[in-house]
Amino acid sequence: MKKLIVTLIAMLLVLTACSNGSDNKNDKEATKNYKQDSGKTIKVPKKPKRIVVLGATYAGGLKQLDANVVGVAKIVNDSKVLKDKFKDVKKVDPENVESVAKLKPDLIIDYSTDKNLKKLQKVAPTVAFDYQKHDYKQQHIELGKLVGKEDKAKQWVKNWDKKxxxxxxxxxxxxxxxxxxxxxxxxxxxxxxxxxxxxxxxxxxxxxxxxxxxxxxxxxxxxxxxxxxxxxxxxxxxxxxxxxxxxxxxxxxxxxxxxxxxxxxxxxxxxxxxxxxxxxxxxxxxxxxxxxxxxxxxxxxxx
Known part of the structure; x- marks a missing residue:
């Protein structure tokens, strides 16, 4: 009986280890390292499904890339162009971290100047762009890299330059x-x-x-x-x-x-x-x- 118990415990430990290994592998496959403008590298989803965009400058670019945006800074409503593009997307106050958390994002995109970055990082991986670091074409390609749509971003730049x-x-x-x-x-x-x-x-x-x-x-x-x-x-x-x-x-x-x-x-x-x-x-x-x-x-x- 004692040998049987020892054997069962050993088998349980093996199964647990295998399970943990599988989870770690899945986590690794689902995320990637992304180097921020600050130089800091963070893990972000390879295919984010619930993006909240607090840096309104980046909202239209993510929409053009068919990224899964579930929340956007309410200031986009000041633009008659973007207001229509985001009519079915929840509008949030960038100052209200709780309103962001309620949307259960798996990725937050913001400005590097946001004073609430540390709080937002506790909600979800937060990429904070330095607005002055990239020109508009570089920025769109960078957004493409972030959400796994780099080829589409580059194609937009190519078409834009031509016309x-x-x-x-x-x-x-x-x-x-x-x-x-x-x-x-x-x-x-x-x-x-x-x-x-x-x-x-x-x-x-x-x-x-x-x-x-x-x-x-x-x-x-x-x-x-x-x-x-x-x-x-x-x-x-x-x-x-x-x-x-x-x-x-x-x-x-x-x-x-x-x-x-x-x-x-x-x-x-x-x-x-x-x-x-x-x-x-x-x-x-x-x-x-x-x-x-x-x-x-x-x-x-x-x-």
Missing amino acids: TKNDGKEIKKAIGDDTSVSIIKDFDKKLYVLGKTYGHGSEVLYDSFGLKMPSNVAKATKKNDLAEISEEEIPKMTGDYVITPVAKGAKLSFGDKDVWKNSKAVTQHHDIKVDEGIYWLNDPYSLDYERKDLKSKLLKQQK
Whole structure:
């Protein structure tokens, strides 16, 4: 009897060990190592099934990649482009960690600047991107790598480059190769000129269309990709064309000032207002809207 008990215990230990080995193998096959922008490597699902996107900039890209997004920062509703794309997805407050946890995510995607990262990491593996580290095309490919859709991301970049190159040729033919375009934005009672990668149409104008940036703007934004300016500096920063992002229902703080109305671009009716709610984003859906919108407005105002 004693020998029988010993034998049964031994068999149980073997079965338990085999079971644990199988579980470990399954865990290993289901996850992968991902190196974050911070340099830290974490384990993430190879095929995430419940993604919560708190970094709204990345939401449209993940949607284009057919990733399984179950929650997204509610600010996407400010964009009429993304609002429709995420109409059936739960909206969450990025500040409310509990609202994120209720969605039972297996992956959270956020900005590296989020003060709640440590709390979020306890909910699920959290990838925190440094917004300044990647341009919009690199970022989309990086999202593809993260969710196992790198080939699809690269194909989008290839298609985008092809069609925007043709757009750029058409626009330059109409307005001139050396024509300059700038972006001036007012925020919190301050004025800024934007550089080449600060959203608000900058990626489309300068990278995709290949349009020229005014030399004064290029110099001012060289270090931080944007620069605060005074109202008096507006005339030398407007370029031949000037783009101004405006939030829905808002007005330009400087729109009625003589220094604006008398600037060259404005007197020639080369000032173009765009929808801030859409233009602050640079995901594939938002970019395509901006591409069509800017092309149409630049060609229209040339006529």
